[in-house]
Amino acid sequence: MANASEVQVYIDKHHEQCVRALQLIAKLADTGSEEHKARFESRRLGDGTANGWRVAEAMREIAIDAVGNVNGN
Secondary structure, eight states, X not given: OOOHHHHHHHHHHHHXXXXXXXXXXXXXXXXXXXXXXXXXXXXXXXXXXXOHHHHHHHHHHHHHHHHOOTTOO
16 A cells, blocks of 8 residues: 555646646647647648637547546546
């Protein structure tokens, strides 16, 4: 069984991972950010904006990587 300090290290590491994921999700939502441009530049259509569903799917992938799939899959 893990001791209290090992548990805290795990919690801290997971918290940092979640914070980084949220920061990246926020940057992907910002059409002016470098992260958004790098991820979606080649997929831009018409008015130069990535389709909303592509952005949402990228955000979902990041969230699943950080906290897991809520469906348990």
